[in-house]
Amino acid sequence: MKRLVVTGGKGGTGKSFVATNLAVLFARKHHVVLADLDVEAPDDHVLLGIKELSNREEAKAFLPFIDTSKCTKCGVCAKVCDTGAILMPPKGFPVVFPRLCSGCTACYYACPYNAILKGYHVLGYSYVTKHPSIENLVLVTGVLREGEEHMPPVVVNVKKRAENTARDLLLIDTGAGTGNQIAISLKDSDLVIAVTEPTPLGLHDLEAILKITYEMGLRTWVVINRSGLGSIDKHVETMKKYSVEKYFHTPFHRDAVDSYVKGVPVVEYKPESIVSKSLYLIQREAENTLYGDGND
């Protein structure tokens, strides 16, 4: 199984646009699992024209419960808790604040008296939905519950489900930003495609994400979306600095917007559009790199 991750740092650059179109193109030859790990705002299903998500499962994270028959009130659990989710009152047993718990299990392992019981709380949900018309395309979607602060456990959970579902290609669409959950999404990928745009903000956030892919030693390409809007000289400089292998353009063009309005990926909506052609090129190169004879 190959792993391709679409990311980009900045929000609104077209990560989901590139990811959904590549998923459709790859599905013409491969079994594709598209994992929407933008758990705060998952919307790949909208872009793919999937009306309803199915096969819901809970995304659980560890939550400590105190076994008061064993607890000696030593306070070690509160000391090791990095997120401040455990309070040690002057008298009485430790108090857990579930909203603050990231599920790291440090307290469970630190307790010398085995007084921490392994409970869990539901931080979000995952869905596995078959595309209604494209046979080889399965969408795995992660959704963070409203008001929850901790994305990483949900992303780990949903990614695992996507891995178990994937056979030939796992295509991951990450959220915006460069947080822990993005690093989790990027981990173990064969190829990363960072989507950006020719604006100062696009440049700034491109550098942020490239720092991470560079540090993680991941093979990285860049897609300049809405190409033609502005200069990319500095983008190219930044790419060199972080050993980006190659970069592509997807043009700033009405067809891309129209496909969004229709709710159909542009490669299906207007296969002859220059926008679609720019995506064919990216897909072909990625195909060669991931499944080629290895001489590239």
Place this chain on the structure above:
Amino acid sequence: MPRRIAFVTDKGGLDDRIYERFGRAPTFTIVEVGDNGEILSVRVVENPGFKAGSGAGIKAVQKLINEGVEVVIGPNPGPNAYLALQQAGIKSVSMLGVTVREALERFLHSQ
């Protein structure tokens, strides 16, 4: 019995003003007060909540617990700090826009 009263402060000390935020305040100024309202000691301690990534309110209250504080005077605590203070049995008194010295006088006067 001397009582320990904590003030939510920036740099700390009797002449510092009460800081606007509870959990994220840089320091607590802990004043020990005798039975007749006389100041026995003044100490400035760092608030671990100031640099905390998350759970600042809880970490701040844990510090107050560990310091043996009975009353904390400062801004209204946030939701987490509020619950933690309840659990800890520490009384919280809201006062803003005054120095520690003034806040202490007002508090002792109200008793």
